[in-house]
Amino acid sequence: xxxxxxxxxxxxxxxxxxxxxxxxxxxxxxxxxxxxxxxxxxxxxxxxxxxxxxxxxxxxxxxxxxxxxxxxxxxxxxxxxxxxxxxxxxxxxxxxxxxxxxxxxxxxxxxxxxxxxxxxxxxxxxxxxxxxxxxxxxxxxxxxxxxxxxxxxxxxxxxxxxxxxxxxxxxxxxxxxxxxxxxxxxxxxxxxxxxxxxxxxxxxxxxxxxxxxxxxxxxxxxxxxxxxxxxxxxxxxxxxxxxxxxxxxxxxxxxxxxxxxxxxxxxxxxxxxxxxxxxxxxxxxxxxxxxxxxxxxxxxxxxxxxxxxxxxxxxxxxxxxxxxxxxxxxxxxxxxxxxxxxxxxxxxxxxxxxxxxxxxxxxxxxxxxxxxxxxxxxxxxxxxxxxxxxxxxxxxxxxxxxxxxxxxxxxxxxxxxxxxxxxxxxxxxxxxxxxxxxxxxxxxxxxxxxxxxxxxxxxxxxxxxxxxxxxxxxxxxxxxxxxxxxxxxxxxxxxxxxxxxxxxxxxxxxxxxxxxxxxxxxxxxxxxxxxxxxxxxxxxxxxxxxxxxxxxxxxxxxxxxxxxxxxxxxxxxxxxxxxxxxxxxxxxxxxxxxxxxxxxxxxxxxxxxxxxxxxxxxxxxxxxxxxxxxxxxxxxxxxxxxxxxxxxxxx
Numbered sequence: 241x242x243x244x245x246x247x248x249x250x251x252x253x254x255x256x257x258x259x260x261x262x263x264x265x266x267x268x269x270x271x272x273x274x275x276x277x278x279x280x281x282x283x284x285x286x287x288x289x290x291x292x293x294x295x296x297x298x299x300x301x302x303x304x305x306x307x308x309x310x311x312x313x314x315x316x317x318x319x320x321x322x323x324x325x326x327x328x329x330x331x332x333x334x335x336x337x338x339x340x341x342x343x344x345x346x347x348x349x350x351x352x353x354x355x356x357x358x359x360x361x362x363x364x365x366x367x368x369x370x371x372x373x374x375x376x377x378x379x380x381x382x383x384x385x386x387x388x389x390x391x392x393x394x395x396x397x398x399x400x401x402x403x404x405x406x407x408x409x410x411x412x413x414x415x416x417x418x419x420x421x422x423x424x425x426x427x428x429x430x431x432x433x434x435x436x437x438x439x440x441x442x443x444x445x446x447x448x449x450x451x452x453x454x455x456x457x458x459x460x461x462x463x464x465x466x467x468x469x470x471x472x473x474x475x476x477x478x479x480x481x482x483x484x485x486x487x488x489x490x491x492x493x494x495x496x497x498x499x500x501x502x503x504x505x506x507x508x509x510x511x512x513x514x515x516x517x518x519x520x521x522x523x524x525x526x527x528x529x530x531x532x533x534x535x536x537x538x539x540x541x542x543x544x545x546x547x548x549x550x551x552x553x554x555x556x557x558x559x560x561x562x563x564x565x566x567x568x569x570x571x572x573x574x575x576x577x578x579x580x581x582x583x584x585x586x587x588x589x590x591x592x593x594x595x596x597x598x599x600x601x602x603x604x605x606x607x608x609x610x611x612x613x614x615x616x617x618x619x620x621x622x623x624x625x626x627x628x629x630x631x632x633x634x635x636x637x638x639x640x641x642x643x644x645x646x647x648x649x650x651x652x653x654x655x656x657x658x659x660x661x662x663x664x665x666x667x668x669x670x671x672x673x674x675x676x677x678x679x680x681x682x683x684x685x686x687x688x689x690x691x692x693x694x695x696x697x698x699x700x701x702x703x704x705x706x707x708x709x710x711x712x713x714x715x716x717x718x719x720x721x722x723x724x725x726x727x728x729x730x731x732x733x734x735x736x737x738x739x740x741x742x743x744x745x746x747x748x749x750x751x752x753x754x755x756x757x758x759x760x761x762x763x764x765x766x767x768x769x770x771x772x773x774x775x776x777x778x779x780x781x782x783x784x785x786x787x788x789x790x791x792x793x794x795x796x797x798x799x800x801x802x803x804x805x806x807x808x809x810x811x812x813x814x815x816x817x818x819x820x821x822x823x824x825x826x827x828x829x830x831x832x833x834x835x836x837x838x839x840x841x842x843x844x845x846x847x848x849x850x851x852x853x854x855x856x857x858x859x860x861x862x863x864x865x866x867x868x869x870x871x872x873x874x875x876x877x878x879x880x881x882x883x884x885x886x887x888x889x890x891x
Contacts, residue, residue: 280365280409286372289362292355293383294449295560297538298549299351300390302562302735304604306347307820309865312605313856314822315615315836316813320570321705321844322603327567332856339866340890345394346868347559352387357402359384361409378440379451382459385433388425389463393824396480396864396887397421400429415876419885421483426467434460438503443512448530449734454514455535457507458738461500461746466828468496468753475830477863480887494754501755504747507740508761514740516769519776520627523741526596526716529733533741537734538562542717553726557602561730565713567604568818570706572633574846575662575695576683577647577655583681589647589661590633591640594725597630597782599715606707607818608839609851612664612699615813618798619666621791623777624814630709631664632694632782639724650682653693658784660694662686664708668698675701678847685847701849703842710818711781741815744770749808763803767811771795774814805829833858861889 279285300306305326311317312330319327319335328335329342336342362380366372384407391398397419403410406420407429420428437456445452472493473485487496517523517533530537540562541548550561557563577589592598607629616625635657637647646654649661662684673687673696680686684706686695697706716733717725744766747755751763775795780787800807812825826832837858840851864887872882883891 280361281369283369283371286362286366286369287376289358290376290379292358293362293380294539295549296351296355296358296383297536297737298540298560298562298735300348300559301538301737301820302540302564302731303347303559304557304564304567304602305344307564308567308605309344309347310820310823311818313836313858314826314832315608315839316611316817316822317568317605318608318839318841318854319704320568320603320606320707321703322571323605327604332858332862333854334857338862338890340869340872340886343866343868345865346870348390348394349868349871351559352391353402356384356387357410359387360402360407361411364409374440375442375446378437378456379446381433382437382441382451382456385430385437385463386459388429388433389459389466392422392425392430393466393827394865395867397425397483400425415874417875417877417885419481421481422470422479423483423486423488426463427488430463431460434463443510445513449537449539452512452514452535454507454510454512454740455738457503458535458740458743458746461504461507461743461750464496464500464503465746465750465753468493468500468750469828469830471496472753473830475860477830477860478888480864497750497753498755501747501750501757504743504750505758505761507743508747511740516741516773518773519778520623520774521777521779521781523739524627524712525779525781526714526733529716533739534734534736535740536738537736539734540730540732542719542732548732550730552732553729555600555728555730557730562733562735563600563730564735564820565710565715565731566600566602568606568710569599569601569714570603570606570709571601572598572662572709573601574683575633575686576681577635577637577649577661578652578681579642579644579647581648581652583648583652586681586683587637587642587644587647588640589635589637589649589655591636591724592727593636593639594715594717594720594727594729595636596714596716597633597709597711598727599709599731600727603705606704606841607702608841609700609702610839611813611817612702612708615810615817621794621798622771622774622814623791624774624817625666626777626781626783628710628712628817629664630711630714630782631666632660632784633662634658634784635661636724639722649693650686650688650695651691651693655693663694663696664702665696665698668700669696673698673701675849676847678845680847683846685845685849687849697849700851701842703848704844705846705848713818736819739816741770745808745812745815748803749805752803752805752808763808764799764801767803767808768796768799770811770815771799805831806835809835827863830863832863859889861887866890 319331329338359380366377399417400406400420403414441453572590573592575590576586579585619625649655675687682695748763748766751757772792775792777787777789842848
């Protein structure tokens with residue numbers, strides 16, 4: 241079976257050198273572009289194969305087109321003004337249909353199967369060598385289970401036999417494939433590998449950023465939770481390949497929910513070196529990257545192009561670069577201010593810069609109005625809105641070479657460098673915003689309020705072309721100096737994949753689904769740990785000033801007495817907005833159509849502030865992504881066999 245899109249068969253493993261903290265910490269092996277099967281029979285080859293598993297994460301996470309497939313079409317995001325069909329079709333709102341040729345879930349398919357085969361090669365050969373510690377082999381087991389878990393959630397049942405037998409290392413490309421059922425993938429591959437990983441991985445990582453017992457517990461708990469939902473199937477969503485919703489081991493959904501709860505609580509109670517950061521801001525500010533809350537990340541570095549896997553000065557957007565955040569970054573560089581009160585000489589007052597609020601704009605994805613007004617309704621007590629979005633754009637024209645002490649802005653008032661040029665308001669003001677016709681003098685259709693020198697846009701007035709940016713994943717570099725830095729390069733920040741905080745959410749969701757709970761760890765108590773942390777401020781991100789306030793009591797008091805799945809999902813969105821979780825959350829719980837079937841946003845033109853209500857045509861078959869057409873084209877199978885291989889609805 242030929243899974244890889246371009247350069248490698250399933251019997252080889254693509255390996256890009258990866259630094260998990262610094263190059264010296266992680267890499268002692270000689271980096272290679274291709275591993276031959278015999279190389280795995282050496283200890284050096286085994287360790288090199290394990291290193292490649294961390295590297296393969298960069299071909300999935302931070303890859304913007306795959307990122308789009310996890311967010312666009314949910315209640316968190318829609319396509320933006322500059323979107324191409326990669327983004328529009330995923331919205332399922334009349335802009336095209338998802339097909340086997342344009343679903344960007346193909347990114348996952350290609351990268352995951354190559355890595356799965358590498359993991360199988362490491363597991364088999366390391367065991368035969370007898371000199372590789374079980375903990376190192378457990379890293380390979382974790383990644384094999386990790387990839388299968390992502391695949392089964394995305395495509396349904398997938399092949400366990402890549403040509404040499406189930407879960408066997410294959411060193412010859414084959415062009416025939418049989419898909420296993422969902423229960424087979426979980427019970428033969430995911431659960432056994434993760435259970436063994438929990439037993440054999442260390443509490444402390446072998447190297448900075450390495451797989452640990454806590455990480456394995458999180459994914460085992462998530463897998464139990466997801467499989468429990470799959471068995472329950474509350475909305476009768478079809479599965480493929482068709483099979484009964486029964487567990488081969490004879491357990492029901494409640495058994496799996498209980499396992500999810502127990503494993504997650506064990507992870508919370510035995511954290512190893514991990515734990516919650518004191519504030520939400522601390523989790524995401526660039527100076528705190530690779531902090532103890534992050535269990536797994538696809539890493540990058542600004543110190544070496546070789547170890548970064550990409551240029552440090554320029555990018556056209558492609559794996560293994562981290563360029564996901566560009567998609568939800570609108571073109572703020574179109575904002576205009578003036579060098580004189582008469583507006584005879586306009587300048588771009590907010591220059592593109594390698595700074596966390598700014599970065600490179602692509603305008604491919606946008607938050608919906610409901611995200612701003614409903615998901616993040618509390619912007620006073622809850623710090624997560626301020627720690628998620630860039631809502632204030634400050635003047636930096638001197639760094640762009642404009643030698644002017646002030647510029648003139650809203651109401652023809654002067655603004656100094658570093659002061660707000662544009663503000664997305666937290667609430668719709670009592671005084672109506674005076675919006676121009678069309679783009680207006682500021683060139684982006686922003687409005688004015690009496691006495692304010694910054695242009696403003698209300699939360700119900702965002703559009704597909706002007707909207708708050710995604711600060712939490714924004715550009716951060718230490719080599720900017722006094723200038724604009726390298727805003728056109730892909731991000732050298734790690735892309736966070738797994739967080740310690742999710743153990744609380746998994747346990748809480750399992751409790752809501754009927755798991756028996758321990759004293760002090762009810763669904764409400766678990767969620768309130770997260771909410772209390774969200775109420776603690778140490779910095780006003782968009783106010784650009786220290787803000788030491790504790791609103792945890794207000795946050796806890798506002799939590800409903802009884803937690804349900806809707807509240808869990810709302811809290812997950814507040815905690816993990818825009819991080820690539822949402823499609824999986826909505827499809828797991830089968831709440832996709834209910835929560836994302838309609839949304840509001842204004843149109844594509846500057847000056848458009850009239851919300852439109854958009855309806856999505858989410859069908860049951862959309863709960864699985866199509867098998868990539870390139871996979872089907874490269875298999876020697878009859879048309880009927882290929883049609884049977886494809887998920888229904890995409891033929």
